[in-house]
Amino acid sequence: MLSPEDWTAISLTLKLAGLTTGILLVIATPLAWHLAYTQRWWKASLNALVALPLVLPPTVLGFYLLILLGPKGWVGQSMKSIGLDTLPFSFTGLLVASVLYSLPFVVQPIQAAFSGLDRRLLEAATTLQARPLDTFFSVALPLSKHGFLTATVLGFAHTVGEFGVVLMIGGNISGETRVVSVQLYDYVESMNYQAAHSLAALLVLFAFSVLLSLYYLNRGK
Amino acid sequence: MSTLSVQFRLKLAAFELDVQLELPAIGISVITGSSGSGKTLLLRCIAGLERPALAYCKVKEIVWEDSTRNYSLAAYQRPLGYVFQESCLFPHLNVQQNIDYGRKRLRLRSNPSQSLDTVIELLNIGHLLKRSPAKLSGGEKQRVAIARALAVDPQLLLMDEPLASLDQAHKYEILPYLRRLQWDLQLPVLYITHSPQEMTQLADHLVLMDKGKILASGELQAVLTRLDLPLAQSQRASSVLTAEVFAYDAAFQLLQLRFSGGVLSVPHLALPKGSQLRVRIYARDVSLALQPPASFEPFNSLHAQVLGIMNQAVGYTTVSLRVGAELLLAQVTRKTASFLQLKHGQIVYAEIKNAAILS
Missing domain, CATH: 2.40.50.100 (RNA polymerase II/Efflux pump adaptor protein, barrel-sandwich hybrid domain)
Known part of the structure; x- marks a missing residue:
């Protein structure tokens, strides 16, 4: 049913989604903590900035990244000057774009979990001689595990589902940037509906089972 | 005689706490006063949970905080036990793990003196150790919270209306323990309450607060019978x-x-x-x-x-x-x-x- 090309695309997609989710969990946790607890003037702006990828057409994000990371862009130039390859049309470039694109899907559930924490429990830990980082790992983190679960699932699934950003910055290179959604697009372009059906059905099945397991795991909350 | 001296000045929005107090570092000092008089804020300052503009806090000859010298022990370094109004037990840990939480961290730094068995027996919670906090009654929760606070070998026990969330029957269940704890552990206690019952039963020393200031502080009897204070003027004096x-x-x-x-x-x-x-x-x-x-x-x-x-x-x-x-x-x-x-x-x-x- 699935061709070797399809399998390459699937494994590339899983690799991209897995790495993106991993990187995002590391970045999003301190960011979400800051957003949940800061009272500084920049809180609203930072919140809006993080949520931006929710609203923008993915092509806009991809376009600006292409400009920024490209050989003439500010980041691209500095990378070239230290002897690095530029990022567009490479897996790394795709990874950077995916991290930005899926950021709100990981930050927001964690931020909601942190905001919902009972502050008094954190203070209780402090009076029981726990240092701030200790309090975070021994009280805040275990009590926010539903938020982290939701963040992981949404971040992963949303990266699997990305298309516009990939097309803008990743292009269509087999084994490097051709993810499942692009592969599907190719099939449809070339009128190969038979192959498109199998891949599309697989994605529907994936999306449904991901959401189902998420609701199942969070049912107790 | 060793004492407890504190001085704090702290402005929070429309409220200002401005207190200076000398308390005996022995027995139970009850802090009372109407809602919003700053009692909880005072306790939080002593615990290091607030950042007062002016702060001095000395407990039994050890200075915890002195803002004039820019010195302050972080909250997690202060050897105190804090019992909150709602028990604030960690819901993801069972009773034993809750009690061990502070104990484990204390061990990293020093050798806990007495064994916890006495405390667990005194508070009658031995049969609850494996339970989750969600499965405890209000009175049991507060007893566990008290044990958890005592497990860090505190030099000072701070209690913020520990019985306020309990019904009358559960209060009577805990009050005798509190008095016994005080005798058995020789630990100075600062105890906030609104209840005249708890105040007269527990206090050795009484502090009366109003609008962020200390109205009176002295031996229970002396403060209760001072005619210029609201306590003696009330119908239930x-x-x-x-x-x-x-x-x-x-x-x-x-x-x-x-x-x-x-x-x-x-x-x-x-x-x-x-x-x-x-x-x-x-x-x-x-x-x-x-x-x-x-x-x-x-x-x-x-x-x-x-x-x-x-x-x-x-x-x-x-x-x-x-x-x-x-x-x-x-x-x-x-x-x-x-x-x-x-x-x-x-x-x-x-x-x-x-x-x-x-x-």
Whole structure:
């Protein structure tokens, strides 16, 4: 049913989604903590900035990244000057774009979990001689595990589902940037509906089972 | 005598806390006052959970904080136990793990002195150790919270209305433990409460706060009987005496108590001879006379000297009296006061109509 090309695309997609989710969990946790607890003037702006990828057409994000990371862009130039390859049309470039694109899907559930924490429990830990980082790992983190679960699932699934950003910055290179959604697009372009059906059905099945397991795991909350 | 000295100045929006206090570093100091008087904020300052503009805090010769020298122990470094109004147990840990939480962190730094078995036994929570906090009753939760606070070997125990969220029955379940803890562990306690019951039962020292300031601070008896304070002016004003059981009249179920000012008999179950007790007497249960009463119950008429007289709202007068070494409050109608022509230093007979034994 699935061709070797399809399998390459699937494994590339899983690799991209897995790495993106991993990187995002590391970045999003301190960011979400800051957003949940800061009272500084920049809180609203930072919140809006993080949520931006929710609203923008993915092509806009991809376009600006292409400009920024490209050989003439500010980041691209500095990378070239230290002897690095530029990022567009490479897996790394795709990874950077995916991290930005899926950021709100990981930050927001964690931020909601942190905001919902009972502050008094954190203070209780402090009076029981726990240092701030200790309090975070021994009280805040275990009590926010539903938020982290939701963040992981949404971040992963949303990266699997990305298309516009990939097309803008990743292009269509087999084994490097051709993810499942692009592969599907190719099939449809070339009128190969038979192959498109199998891949599309697989994605529907994936999306449904991901959401189902998420609701199942969070049912107790 | 070692003491506890604190001074804090802290502005929060429209509220300002401005306090300076010297407390004995022994016994229970009860902090009371109306809602919003800054009691909790004071405790949070002592615990290091707030950042006051001006701060000084010294506990038993050890300085915890001194803003003039820019010195401050972080909250997690202060050797204190804090019991919150709601138990604040960690919901993801069971009772044993909750109690061990602070204990484990303490071990990293020092050797905990006493074993926890005493505390667990004293608070009667041994059978709950494997349970999750969600499966405990309100009273059990608070007892576990107290054990958890004690597990860090504190030099000072801070309790913020620990019994406020409990019903009357559960309060009575915990109050005796608190008194015993204090005796057994020799730990100074700062205890916030609104309840006159808890205040008279627990306090050795009483601090009265109002609008972020200290209105009065002193021995329980002295503060309770100060006529210029809202406590003595309230309808439920009371005074407290310490007395010793010397006999029991089984036929009438009367407990005979002796104290420096005389003898009291109070209806009660038998108690061992020689027991030291606290007795609370409401001011409205004390009447005054110039002659000893010719009544059949001569016990509860005490020889007293008038210390102060203060007219209260709507026709009442409160009188503070010295009875032996103890202080007593009486509330009489203004008409009676005028009829008796009360004045300072005058000798009167105080008749105690009712007294409650505080266990």
